[in-house]
Amino acid sequence: MSERKDMTQDMAEAYALGGLEEMEIAEFEAYLQDNIDEQLRVAALRDTVGLLASTAAPVSPPTGMKSRILANVLNGSESISGNSKGTDQIIGGLSAKQPADSASNANAAGIPAQRQAQTKGNEAEMTAAQSSEGRVGDADTDLLLEQAQQNIEAGEARRAAEARAESAQPTGSSAGMSEVRGSSAAAAASENDGAGTYAARTEAGETSIENVRTVREAARARGGRRLWAGAAAVMAAAAILLGVYSAQLRGELNNMHRDMTAMQQQTTALAQHASDMEQRAADMEKQLDSFSEPVVGAKVDRTVALAGSQDDPKAWGTASMVSDDTGVHLLVQAADLPELSGNEAYQLWLIKDGTPINGGTFKSDSGSGALAYTMKPDDYDMVVITLEPDAQGDKPRGRPVLTGVLNG
Amino acid sequence: MNEQSEDLRLIRQIADRDAGALEQLYDLYERPVYALAYRLLNDAMAAEEAVQELFLRIWNHAARYDASHGKLSSWMFALTRNISIDMIRRRSVRASAVPVEDEHLNTIADVESDTETLVQQTLEGESVRAALSEIGNEQRQVIEWIYFKGLTQQEVSERYDIPLGTVKSRVRLALKQLHKRLSGMERGESRA
Numbered sequence: 001m002s003e004r005k006d007m008t009q010d011m012a013e014a015y016a017l018g019g020l021e022e023m024e025i026a027e028f029e030a031y032l033q034d035n036i037d038e039q040l041r042v043a044a045l046r047d048t049v050g051l052l053a054s055t056a057a058p059v060s061p062p063t064g065m066k067s068r069i070l071a072n073v074l075n076g077s078e079s080i081s082g083n084s085k086g087t088d089q090i091i092g093g094l095s096a097k098q099p100a101d102s103a104s105n106a107n108a109a110g111i112p113a114q115r116q117a118q119t120k121g122n123e124a125e126m127t128a129a130q131s132s133e134g135r136v137g138d139a140d141t142d143l144l145l146e147q148a149q150q151n152i153e154a155g156e157a158r159r160a161a162e163a164r165a166e167s168a169q170p171t172g173s174s175a176g177m178s179e180v181r182g183s184s185a186a187a188a189a190s191e192n193d194g195a196g197t198y199a200a201r202t203e204a205g206e207t208s209i210e211n212v213r214t215v216r217e218a219a220r221a222r223g224g225r226r227l228w229a230g231a232a233a234v235m236a237a238a239a240i241l242l243g244v245y246s247a248q249l250r251g252e253l254n255n256m257h258r259d260m261t262a263m264q265q266q267t268t269a270l271a272q273h274a275s276d277m278e279q280r281a282a283d284m285e286k287q288l289d290s291f292s293e294p295v296v297g298a299k300v301d302r303t304v305a306l307a308g309s310q311d312d313p314k315a316w317g318t319a320s321m322v323s324d325d326t327g328v329h330l331l332v333q334a335a336d337l338p339e340l341s342g343n344e345a346y347q348l349w350l351i352k353d354g355t356p357i358n359g360g361t362f363k364s365d366s367g368s369g370a371l372a373y374t375m376k377p378d379d380y381d382m383v384v385i386t387l388e389p390d391a392q393g394d395k396p397r398g399r400p401v402l403t404g405v406l407n408g
Numbered sequence: 409m410n411e412q413s414e415d416l417r418l419i420r421q422i423a424d425r426d427a428g429a430l431e432q433l434y435d436l437y438e439r440p441v442y443a444l445a446y447r448l449l450n451d452a453m454a455a456e457e458a459v460q461e462l463f464l465r466i467w468n469h470a471a472r473y474d475a476s477h478g479k480l481s482s483w484m485f486a487l488t489r490n491i492s493i494d495m496i497r498r499r500s501v502r503a504s505a506v507p508v509e510d511e512h513l514n515t516i517a518d519v520e521s522d523t524e525t526l527v528q529q530t531l532e533g534e535s536v537r538a539a540l541s542e543i544g545n546e547q548r549q550v551i552e553w554i555y556f557k558g559l560t561q562q563e564v565s566e567r568y569d570i571p572l573g574t575v576k577s578r579v580r581l582a583l584k585q586l587h588k589r590l591s592g593m594e595r596g597e598s599r600a
Contacts, residue, residue: 019555056443
């Protein structure tokens with residue numbers, strides 16, 4: 001193990017200089033990922049290597065190069081190398097970040113889930129902003145739900161008050177008093193709108209309910225018919241106020257319902273996606289065993305996410321280890337792969353102690369591809385998919401497009 | 409005053425889509441990155457293409473630059489090298505399928521030149537060249553093959569019939585010695 005670590009450490013200079021094979025780069029970057037000291041050492045080596053650039057003989061750039069380049073760049077010109085479009089490489093340095101992201105999502109739907117979750121987060125924020133002019137991020141969902149519950153309780157209390165008020169037959173003689181209460185409650189409500197927080201609204205709801213209670217108790221205590229009628233009018237006014245308020249609450253609740261429905265739809269879509277993948281995995285499984293008996297009791301032991309390389313950050317995929325009574329199979333699925341041209345093909349490699357083992361080649365169709373490989377032995381460190389000039393190689397010649405860590 | 413903090417300020421502004429900052433960065437680095445691309449590609453048009461690709465990536469992905477990975481100039485040179493080496497590789501793939509093209513294209517060099525910048529660039533180059541000359545032929549040679557010709561250690565081993573282990577140890581030694589000799593410069597001047 002420590003011998004292995006030393007071997008990897010020895011790659012730092014060649015890595016910084018740019019002399020490693022693609023496979024070695026992937027391996028070294030995986031090693032670099034959680035090694036801060038080594039990252040610092042590599043950064044210093046990069047600076048040394050950067051100085052080499054200054055030994056290039058000074059050449060005058062062609063006339064007008066600056067205006068051409070700046071115009072092209074600022075006008076959103078496409079990247080000249082199709083594959084590196086959207087690339088964000090920091091020459092290896094950044095890749096320390098990418099696998100970290102993907103590692104935290106090491107499950108079948110990990111990457112799409114993360115993407116959708118981000119989209120969802122934005123949507124939720126927008127909806128919240130629209131409905132209440134408040135900032136309610138998705139992190140506040142729990143709080144939101146709790147508040148919604150409080151709102152519902154407040155609503156119930158208010159409906160009870162409404163029922164009472166209706167039966168009270170107001171005479172309208174104490175309109176002055178109800179106006180006072182009405183305006184103070186309205187002030188509270190408008191303040192709440194300004195602050196835009198659910199919590200404040202809930203408080204307002206409670207205050208209003210308290211007002212109603214106070215009025216009700218006062219009415220009982222006095223017992224006088226006139227006063228009672230006056231109190232009833234106050235209650236009616238409060239009830240109307242609460243009615244308006246409840247309509248607002250209902251609106252918010254509806255918005256929340258909509259959000260939840262959207263979320264549920266996305267969850268369903270994700271589940272569908274996952275089950276599609278499983279279905280496709282199962283299809284491949286069938287193909288694999290088409291010469292033998294149908295498989296009984298195949299089960300997925302492990303699924304890891306495959307992360308796109310620095311040049312292909314959009315590519316993603318999964319590698320699932322499926323075991324059945326015939327052995328352990330690795331099912332690899334990839335999507336958003338760069339288009340192949342000519343004889344080019346994708347090739348799967350299983351890496352064990354730095355040695356790539358040919359796992360077979362496949363062609364992609366609209367950026368998607370899949371491959372099954374029966375593992376023997378069943379212990380590998382990494383899976384890597386490379387873009388190869390043709391499908392005939394038994395050693396990696398092209399660049400890695402997807403990588404995933406199996407033992408990590 | 410501090411070059412690195414100025415670079416950092418510029419790259420942050422570029423990440424915020426500040427076109428003026430991109431132009432400033434361009435002016436600061438046009439010559440050294442073009443010189444490097446030209447050195448690698450030996451073709452003015454291809455070198456310009458590489459520099460354009462470099463600034464396109466900077467414009468679109470400035471936010472990904474992380475100062476903990478080294479200086480901005482190191483990052484830019486590494487990107488320039490990678491882009492250029494990729495172009496060479498693609499070119500050689502094409503060249504093997506198509507008859508060799510004439511790479512010598514007519515380009516008119518920019519007549520106006522900033523003498524001060526040139527001198528500075530040359531001076532720095534001189535220091536690095538001096539350091540390179542001190543590290544021994546064999547080590548200098550692997551740096552030339554790998555950094556400037558874009559070969560991997562494996563390819564150097566195969567092409568020049570040197571055991572892979574020897575190539576690797578030369579690379580390590582070369583970089584360690586260069587690092588030692590140039591460590592003062594790394595923290596100081598690097599931009600021309």
